[in-house]
Amino acid sequence: MxxxxxxxxxxxxxxxxxxxxxxxxxxxxxxxxxxxxxxxxxxxxxxxxxxxxxxxxxxxxxxxxxxxxxxxxxxxxxxxxxxxxxxxxxxxxxxxxxxxxxxxxxxxxxxxxxxxxxxxxxxxxxxxxxxxxxxxxxxxxxxxxxxxxxxxxxxxxxxxxxxxxxxxxxxxxxxxxxxxxxxxxxxxxxxxxxxxxxxxxxxxxxxxxxxxxxxxxxxxxxxxxxxxxxxxxxxxxxxxxxxxxxxxxxxxxxxxxxxxxxxxxxxxxxxxxxxxxxxxxxxxxxxxxxxxxxxxxxxxxxxxxxxxxxxxxxxxxxxxxxxxxxxxxxxxxxxxxxxxxxxxxxxxxxxxxxxxxxxxxxxxxxxxxxxxxxxxxxxxxxxxxxxxxxxxxxxxxxxxxxxxxxxxxxxxxxxxxxxxxxxxxxxxxxxxxxxxxxxxxxxxxxxxxxxxxxxxxGAAERVYGSDDAVGYELTDHGVLFQGDYKLVINQPPVGDGQWRLFNTVEDPGETIDLSASQALRFQRMLSRYEQYLQDNKVVPVPQGYNQMAQLLSNILLKQRDDVLVFLLTLLLLLPFYVAYRMKNPG
Structure with missing residues (x-):
């Protein structure tokens, strides 16, 4: 400390x-x-x-x-x-x-x-x-x-x-x-x-x-x-x-x-x-x-x-x-x-x-x-x-x-x-x-x-050179920044679990995937990212991990009795909700 x-x-x-x-x-x-x-x-x-x-x-x-x-x-x-x-x-x-x-x-x-x-x-x-x-x-x-x-x-x-x-x-x-x-x-x-x-x-x-x-x-x-x-x-x-x-x-x-x-x-x-x-x-x-x-x-x-x-x-x-x-x-x-x-x-x-x-x-x-x-x-x-x-x-x-x-x-x-x-x-x-x-x-x-x-x-225009790499990881979401480029993977449910490459200076909206057109850069950045994981002691999440599900699981472990009552209440009310939606589909 x-x-x-x-x-x-x-x-x-x-x-x-x-x-x-x-x-x-x-x-x-x-x-x-x-x-x-x-x-x-x-x-x-x-x-x-x-x-x-x-x-x-x-x-x-x-x-x-x-x-x-x-x-x-x-x-x-x-x-x-x-x-x-x-x-x-x-x-x-x-x-x-x-x-x-x-x-x-x-x-x-x-x-x-x-x-x-x-x-x-x-x-x-x-x-x-x-x-x-x-x-x-x-x-x-x-x-x-x-x-x-x-x-x-x-x-x-x-x-x-x-x-x-x-x-x-x-x-x-x-x-x-x-x-x-x-x-x-x-x-x-x-x-x-x-x-x-x-x-x-x-x-x-x-x-x-x-x-x-x-x-x-x-x-x-x-x-x-x-x-x-x-x-x-x-x-x-x-x-x-x-x-x-x-x-x-x-x-x-x-x-x-x-x-x-x-x-x-x-x-x-x-x-x-x-x-x-x-x-x-x-x-x-x-x-x-x-x-x-x-x-x-x-x-x-x-x-x-x-x-x-x-x-x-x-x-x-x-x-x-x-x-x-x-x-x-x-x-x-x-x-x-x-x-x-x-x-x-x-x-x-x-x-x-x-x-x-x-x-x-x-x-x-x-x-x-x-x-x-x-x-x-x-x-x-x-x-x-x-x-x-x-x-x-x-x-x-x-x-x-x-x-x-x-x-x-x-x-x-x-x-x-x-x-x-x-x-x-x-x-x-x-x-x-x-x-x-x-x-x-x-x-x-x-x-x-x-x-x-x-x-x-104003003494410099950059503090990171074109070959300097900065990595980041959060629950298997991964990033490597290098020069103007960003290697990134976004996991489900919003992402698709696929690696992509973007020039985020010209394309900050991440709309044009360059992984195929710049395949050599893409592969080199993937290798640098693997090195980042090793150097920074990154531990992968367990299979099937989901951020919000894990948060809910941790809440359940801490508040077992109260949450059990809450879940039972949901189960009791759910049929009434389903019946309501069937009668009122709009």
């Missing part, structure tokens, strides 16, 4: 080192913010994009905990101990030391390195990297913490969002914490971050001129999708044309902004329903689901703006670098129609409702669904949990006065960048060395990510 240097006097830090604010959204799609093509009002993030560098070819893991492990350590998710979220690990995989789904003891976080170099370190938000005492963020380099320990939770109150959890596990500075009555996640997390930063700015002992590292991993826009009514209302008429129209609009705006090439083609996902075939009531309900999602994004952006304004008022803004990204792409695993029987029984069994009138508010359970998730990722294919671009390509903005930009207007780079690059980049911006083979008296995994500062300063 990380060992913070508490008892050793820290050297006086050099003046002028920047503060660093690392903001992480949860399940945010590629074109979900205005500067990447969205219709959602995100002025705070747009302002950062205008003065910094936006990455159009940045990739992350296809689900959250592996991404967080790579972002905070610069180490591949398998070697960092988090090849998948623990909720989806198969029992056969858990016999391996690096398949526990929690941050390994042989990796050191960027927070520990910055703390040991004299930085104040703060974290407010979702952790999801281990809940045992020595795994908590307060023991992994963060001096002050307010942490949601699970994969997610309710945004309005302290309650779990799935039956896998007995309670919503919030911890403050390593100890259990009870949320306030007026809680809303995005507002609360920014309030806590402001409190942490301000506590040292106001310290009267005052030779403390140390910079700070603030890690702000929002819970937005992870399900349950919830937002204040004020923000929902702003989007109530925006999505009445449906998901296909929105996907096309997002593509056109992204192309006009230079986020994707002009005339970028895109596929239509088989999981996307026919909007025109829906009843008027169903279209109304689906449009509101998207309105709640958009409202949640804007609420997050508003609270980011509050943090920025606080830093301006406290004289810290000019010396602060901001990094904004998402842990993975759009979440599409919510039901196409949450109101359908027996689907609605799942949230209702843990006290939620899915009624139209209350959607997004306290007590409601909403999700994006596959239709609008496809629009959220436009023009990309696939979503969270899959290795298509829609699950892995997300916004990345690096901005702030200390970042040297070649020109004052918004800058874009199409250079490939990867999740493990964030920690080396933060260290470089802070003037802190990466760890060697040992740290704090123990062996550690070396960082494999690249420093992105040459891109930020």
């Amino acid at each position: 990380d060992v913070a240097v508490d008892t050793v006097q820290q050297p006086s830090p050099p003046t002028g080192r920047p503060n660093i604010v690392f903001i992480l959204a949860d399940d945010l799609g590629y074109t979900d913010i205005a500067s990447y093509g969205s219709e959602v009002h995100t002025p705070s993030l747009s302002a950062l994009a205008e003065q910094g560098l936006s990455f159009t070819n940045y990739h992350t893991a296809a689900n959250c905990a592996p991404a967080r492990a790579m972002l905070l350590t610069g180490v591949d998710s398998h070697l960092a101990g988090v090849p998948n979220i623990p909720e989806m690990l198969a029992p056969e995989q858990r016999v391996h030391a690096n398949y526990q789904g929690v941050l390994g003891d042989d990796v050191v976080t960027v927070a520990t390195l910055l703390e040991d170099a004299g930085y104040h370190t703060y974290m407010a938000g979702k952790w999801h990297l281990g809940m045992e005492p020595h795994k908590r963020p307060s023991r992994r380099g963060f001096q002050r913490t307010m942490a949601m320990m699970d994969s997610g939770a309710d945004h309005w109150e302290q309650r779990p969002y799935i039956a896998l959890y007995d309670q919503a596990n919030w911890f403050a500075d390593g100890e259990r914490f009870t949320l306030p009555e007026d809680f809303y996640s995005s507002r609360f997390l920014v309030d806590k971050m402001i409190e942490f930063i301000d506590s040292n700015l106001q310290d009267s002992n005052s030779e403390d001129n140390r910079p700070f590292f603030a890690y702000l991993p929002f819970m937005a826009v992870h399900s349950p999708v919830q937002a204040p009514q004020l923000y929902i209302d702003r989007y109530m008429d925006v999505y009445d044309s449906g998901w296909d129209a929105l996907r096309q609009q997002r593509l056109e705006r992204a192309a006009a902004l230079g986020i994707v090439p002009p005339e970028t083609p895109m596929v239509r996902m088989a999981t996307t329903g026919d909007w025109d075939a829906l009843s008027q009531d169903d279209r109304r309900y689906q449009a509101k689901r998207m309105a709640v999602y958009a409202g949640m994004i804007e609420a997050m952006d508003f609270h980011i703006g509050r943090l920025i304004e606080f830093l301006k008022q406290r004289g810290q803004y000019e010396n602060t670098i901001f990094i904004f990204t998402s842990d993975n792409g759009s979440e599409a695993s919510g039901p196409a129609d949450p109101r359908a029987f027996p689907v609605r029984l799942v949230p209702e069994s843990i006290g939620y409702n899915v009624d139209y009138e209350n959607l997004g508010l306290k007590g409601s359970y909403s999700s994006l669904g596959p239709g609008f998730a496809s629009a959220s990722a436009s023009p990309l294919a696939y979503y969270k949990f899959y290795a298509g671009e829609g699950g892995m390509r997300v916004p990345l903005i690096i901005a702030g006065k200390p970042v040297v930009s070649p020109q004052p207007q918004q800058q874009l780079t199409r250079a490939f960048a990867w999740a493990t690059d964030i920690s080396p980049t933060i260290l470089s911006l802070a003037g802190v060395a990466q760890p060697g083979q040992r740290y704090a008296g123990r062996p550690v995994q070396p960082m494999t990510g690249r420093d992105l500062t040459p891109l930020i300063t």
Whole structure:
């Protein structure tokens, strides 16, 4: 585990080192913010994009905990101990030391390195990297913490969002914490971050001129999708044309902004329903689901703006670098129609409702669904949990006065960048060395990510050469990036289990398979991918594995009695539902 240097006097830090604010959204799609093509009002993030560098070819893991492990350590998710979220690990995989789904003891976080170099370190938000005492963020380099320990939770109150959890596990500075009555996640997390930063700015002992590292991993826009009514209302008429129209609009705006090439083609996902075939009531309900999602994004952006304004008022803004990204792409695993029987029984069994009138508010359970998730990722294919671009390509903005930009207007780079690059980049911006083979008296995994500062300063157009390969694996979904090319396999039920090759710079929508026309490149990349599996101790999933089935199995094991009652109830009600559908086939 990380060992913070508490008892050793820290050297006086050099003046002028920047503060660093690392903001992480949860399940945010590629074109979900205005500067990447969205219709959602995100002025705070747009302002950062205008003065910094936006990455159009940045990739992350296809689900959250592996991404967080790579972002905070610069180490591949398998070697960092988090090849998948623990909720989806198969029992056969858990016999391996690096398949526990929690941050390994042989990796050191960027927070520990910055703390040991004299930085104040703060974290407010979702952790999801281990809940045992020595795994908590307060023991992994963060001096002050307010942490949601699970994969997610309710945004309005302290309650779990799935039956896998007995309670919503919030911890403050390593100890259990009870949320306030007026809680809303995005507002609360920014309030806590402001409190942490301000506590040292106001310290009267005052030779403390140390910079700070603030890690702000929002819970937005992870399900349950919830937002204040004020923000929902702003989007109530925006999505009445449906998901296909929105996907096309997002593509056109992204192309006009230079986020994707002009005339970028895109596929239509088989999981996307026919909007025109829906009843008027169903279209109304689906449009509101998207309105709640958009409202949640804007609420997050508003609270980011509050943090920025606080830093301006406290004289810290000019010396602060901001990094904004998402842990993975759009979440599409919510039901196409949450109101359908027996689907609605799942949230209702843990006290939620899915009624139209209350959607997004306290007590409601909403999700994006596959239709609008496809629009959220436009023009990309696939979503969270899959290795298509829609699950892995997300916004990345690096901005702030200390970042040297070649020109004052918004800058874009199409250079490939990867999740493990964030920690080396933060260290470089802070003037802190990466760890060697040992740290704090123990062996550690070396960082494999690249420093992105040459891109930020304009000193280079790429940090990965045409022969450099970056691999990734999640439950037998596989990827190898090399130059402008991507080797990829997406497994069922949405994928077909076939390897393909794409030029994702020219064809980010993954529409033209080059595996036959560039057969030699294809075979060489397959060989490199096999080497990646070996080097990173990747364990294949057992035969017949399915992500959602494994999640359900793990819930069943944990909640046997309650789930047994629930399943018996379903069996009793099923004949009535079948009879109803036979009488009402439309």
